[in-house]
Amino acid sequence: MKAVVNIYLKEGVLDPQGKAVKHALGSLGFKDVEDVRVGKQIVLKLNASDKEEARKEIEQMCEKLLANTVIEDYDIEIVQ
């Protein structure tokens, strides 16, 4: 089983990287960009068969290590 975890700064937490990228896009002429958030993606390969159990386990991984929930949100996508 393969799972994709996306981690990004919470809404309301200023994202310095996103701000810099937005600025750079603006100077390249992409004027319609209203906001940019830069996050990270973690791809996991799991030896598991039950999707729901895998999701619960990945949630624990996020809470304990993968994300810092003081400033970051995450979402989990299970892709077979």
Added chain:
Amino acid sequence: MRVAIIRFPGTNCEFDTQYAFDRIGAKTAIVWHKEQELPRDIDLVVLPGGFSYGDYLRSGAIARFSPIMQAVSQFAKKGGYVLGICNGFQILLESHLLPGAMKRNENLHFISKFQYIKVVNNSNKFLSQLHRGEVLNIPIAHAEGNYFVEPKKLQKMYDNEQVILQYCDQNGEYDNPNGSVDAIAGICNENKNVFGLMPHPERACQKILGSEDGITMIKGFFY
């Protein structure tokens, strides 16, 4: 005073830190992160600066799970004094021994320079020998020192005098090199036995290094 200085893979300020504490007459020992226990009769644990585990994932995120950190955590919970400098501060945040989190510096640069900081609260052992508002000149060197904590929690920290150091200019006026909330440079926990700061006092412990203010700071643990 007996000081244990913890070394993780990627730590690089352990000897500077040892030198600084030796200068004030402390007995120091460097402790490898794989140790399960701290040396006996320790008065202070220091998590020095560096790039533990290459800053992978987030600064301090992986060091937090080193075997020695369990012992450090227990030591802190029993009221033992713990000081985290720079990467050490980041590790203490990731360990939840201190509130808040670090983000990339607002300008996205690694900042390495002398920086003035001022004492916001001295109702704690670390800064007890300094005056409120006292300005110190201490080097900073970090890429992730943009301190964040949610507003409600921040208010509680002010109420409990946990915000202990702020960045400032030479005259103690507002300056903010990295975008930290309220230009915060250092904090402590509720019980005021765990301290974290981004500036490096150990790099300012001799006139020839440009400042001796760091010695004035770390001496607080002696009293």
